[in-house]
């Protein structure tokens with residue numbers, strides 16, 4: 001029992017520490033039985049490039065079978081591997097991959113028949129090493145293509161016929177005092193010998209060999225506007241001349257910074273005007289600024305991936321898959337280039353894949369797989385207004401009527417800006433530079449209503465958003481944002497009612513040997529003379545609620561982001577409660593670091609509270625000092641504190657409340673008469689079943705217990721505002 005409580009609390013605290021549970025959460029998989037290929041069954045096939053190890057190791061084989069429904073041989077079907085010399089064929093490895101596909105009913109993408117690299121270079125020269133005529137070359141290429149295509153035509157459904165024939169950059173030539181446009185083609189041996197005719201020939205040979213296979217032209221940097229247009233122009237020219245090109249293969253060797261969604265979208269949109277089939281053939285996303293299929297690249301450093309880099313990776317995968325889904329009419333297969341980071345041709349230290357070096361799914365995997373189709377076409381309403389948490393004169397951030405948040409941050413030289421707030425499991429919202437060079441971004445969907453802490457991560461460093469006020473949470477002053485809630489009137493700042501006030505008090509704690517701070521809410525009218533029992537005018541005395549914050553927070557959290565004072569003012573003004581005092585003290589919770597929370601006993605705070613703070617408050621404020629006029633409640637780790645102290649010192653408090661901070665079991669409470677009212681609450685996105693059961697058990701055991709499940713909220717302040725609102729109405733009765 002104790003252990004479960006500790007574990008539950010550790011989770012609760014972990015959520016709290018991260019600022020905002022709604023946006024974080026471990027990448028636990030809500031749909032573990034649905035794999036990549038299943039998630040995309042109405043969109044396109046999900047493929048993977050395999051090496052020999054992948055098809056020889058049971059665990060990897062199982063992973064491939066579970067997740068993918070298309071396979072590409074990473075190297076084993078390339079001309080240079082299959083056919084290194086005239087008359088010499090190495091079929092073994094290619095056969096092994098093809099047989100794997102045959103046995104498991106998985107489709108095979110053929111890669112590739114004609115490429116400048118890993119090519120059968122012998123085709124260019126005769127036995128004496130002299131260059132051959134292009135007719136000889138064509139004959140050799142034709143025989144090669146026929147042999148390979150025929151051998152695998154039962155299982156290969158498409159071929160990358162020509163790979164990477166276009167130039168990366170085109171520079172004008174300067175000769176005889178004149179500029180002439182540079183060639184759009186790669187200056188390969190193929191091109192030198194044949195011009196662009198070799199492209200047409202290769203496609204013709206492939207079509208002869210298998211009229212049923214789809215034939216692709218495949219290239220990288222295919223979204224770069226210049227290269228995109230070169231690819232487009234070439235394919236169009238060929239198709240106009242009757243060359244049998246069925247599709248364009250977009251290699252998709254991208255990075256976390258680009259290409260932009262706009263460039264990917266524009267490339268697909270353009271390509272689909274000339275081909276009916278687009279395959280993303282070699283997808284991976286590097287963690288540096290390089291991209292493309294060039295065979296020279298940096299291999300990264302052997303060090304753990306920084307958390308924010310992983311967020312950028314997840315975000316880029318999320319963005320590009322959204323565009324791919326949008327173009328499902330033309331995209332029929334998306335293939336990852338390699339199974340896990342360990343296999344990546346870029347080296348394990350570029351971390352470019354959804355599966356890590358141990359073949360464990362990364363956050364990116366969940367983002368790709370568990371996409372929300374409803375959000376794909378969702379456009380936020382353009383009724384964004386500046387947020388109430390903003391500093392005076394600051395326009396940004398803004399929130400719209402649906403709960404989307406939009407951010408704008410000036411950081412001209414930054415490489416990445418991430419807002420820690422966003423939909424669950426993604427690590428936040430990644431901003432992109434807009435056309436004015438300013439970082440902007442909108443949450444992918446509506447946020448939970450209520451208050452959220454957040455911060456910015458700029459190139460890995462953590463900063464606050466200069467647009468907003470600061471709120472103490474996560475053991476630091478964080479930025480904050482308020483998403484309008486349907487019931488927000490109960491904590492509204494009303495102009496038509498009198499308000500109480502918040503006092504900051506400083507008291508000396510002998511047990512700690514230092515000063516301690518607390519905030520005291522005094523209801524409106526506090527200190528005024530009223531007619532007493534015997535008709536004499538006297539100062540009214542009030543019951544007191546000791547109300548604790550959570551881990552990472554302090555004595556300012558309830559008064560500021562908790563809106564405790566406004567909630568009280570409104571309840572009092574509406575006649576729903578009789579006025580009482582609230583004391584919000586720092587609960588020493590932040591002195592406990594993660595890993596030691598299991599040892600948290602609240603004994604130090606118990607001394608401060610009962611031996612020092614309560615006597616101070618009773619001596620300096622107009623309080624009623626018996627236990628039936630004293631309550632204790634707390635949120636999250638403050639709930640844990642409350643539970644420990646109320647159970648140990650039932651003679652001090654007559655009303656107890658746990659807000660997302662655990663539950664009481666009837667058998668833990670020694671004397672059923674020692675408590676008049678127990679409140680337990682949490683958000684509907686937390687552990688409502690636990691609260692409901694606990695409240696039912698307490699009631700069955702004869703306790704006056706009440707629960708609240710806050711609709712649509714998680715481990716955040718709207719949950720606790722609602723809890724306070726209800727609980728306050730039941731105290732001291």
Ligand code: XIL
Pocket residue numbers: 074075163251282293294295345
């Ligand atoms: C890569 C392989 O992954 C590496 O193992 C090999 O050393 C070089 O080729 N574009 C392509 C792929 O079309 O065939 C390349 O594959 C990566 C770039």
